[in-house]
Amino acid sequence: MIVIAGGTMRLRDRLLSLCGAIVIGAGMTGAALAASATVRSGDTIQLGDIVYRLDGIDAPEVDQLCIDDRADPWSCGVEAREQLGKLIGGRSVRCDDLGPDKPLKTRKIGLCTIDGDKVSLNQQVARAGYAVSADPGTKYRAKDDVTAAREALRGLWKGCFVAPAEFRTDKKDGALLGSACRADRDREIRAVLFPDAPSAPPGCTIKGKFAVRARVTGNIGIYHLQGCPSYPATTEPDRWFCSEDDARAAGFRRAFNCRAAKK
Incomplete structure (x- = not known):
């Protein structure tokens, strides 16, 4: 059920607002209602019946593994999802609808902001180091924020991982990213990042x-x-x-x- 920021709306006004937020023509964008968010992954949230992928960033898949700064296996996809939930902290979220997402057109691309914040949620995730840049973004360009997170060894960058896009396509020979990657342990690292029998993350069956x-x-x-x-x-x-x-x-x-x- 959608929680409207600012209190209860009259039924007529609410229906009109919903229509204005959901019915978007080709090439057009619109603003979604502020609502309580369900976190689906490190870069995907659901507001009511609409799922938004955060524009400009690509976070680890929920079942993706990384290596932490102690060289131990790390469920970085689950951690990224949890970190996004912590950033939101139960507050309402508003997303600008930037159109359909190419991999799944029933999903939207969104530039999202937590109620009361001036910095977008997209940018907060990039700055925290839990995503790589997904250029070209529709509206948000994450490259500088991702670079700052990498240089400060925040989030994923303190360990070793592969880009989410390469994990999705099972590209086992892709570039290793992060400060904990070691050339002399390349084979062992890739065996961890691409396990033969991965464990199911919580809630994923x-x-x-x-x-x-x-x-x-x-x-x-x-x-x-x-x-x-x-x-x-x-x-x-x-x-x-x-x-x-x-x-x-x-x-x-x-x-x-x-x-x-x-x-």
């Missing part, structure tokens, strides 16, 4: 497998839901997803034997 046959439909893998015939047989998933939207945004399609399954 959808199994994903990279599959060549999925490319026929323009995808990179297949996901399996609980209750589907293929779910028990998928004993070593490559990815874990918290929702079907997350799986589709990552380039995975639903297993054919799951078509009749509940979401």
Whole structure:
């Protein structure tokens, strides 16, 4: 249920405001209502029925692992999600709708601000060091803030990780980022960042497998839901997803034997 900042609105005014926020034509942008946010990942929030990916940044996937400054495995995707929740701190969030997100057009790109803050939530995440730049951003250019976080060894930059985009595509030979990366431990580091049998993050039960046959439909893998015939047989998933939207945004399609399954 949407929590409107500033108190309860009259029904007629609320409906008009909702229509103005949601109905957006091609090439147009608009401002969403301020609402309580549900944090989906380190760069994705949901306001009411609308999901926004924060413009200009790319945070670790929830199931992504990094290495911390003590050279230990670190659930950086879960940490990024928790840090975004802490930044919001239960306050209302307002997002400028910058249009549909290309990987998943049912999701929006947003420039979001916490009620009472002057700096956007996008910029706060970048400054805290929990995202890389996703250039070109639609409105927010994160490069300078990401560079400052890297130089100050904040967040992800104090450890070792791969860019979220390379993790999503299983690019195991991609560049290693962060101050804790060691050339003499390259093989061991990559084994941690791309484990053969990753553990499921809290609240994420959808199994994903990279599959060549999925490319026929323009995808990179297949996901399996609980209750589907293929779910028990998928004993070593490559990815874990918290929702079907997350799986589709990552380039995975639903297993054919799951078509009749509940979401």
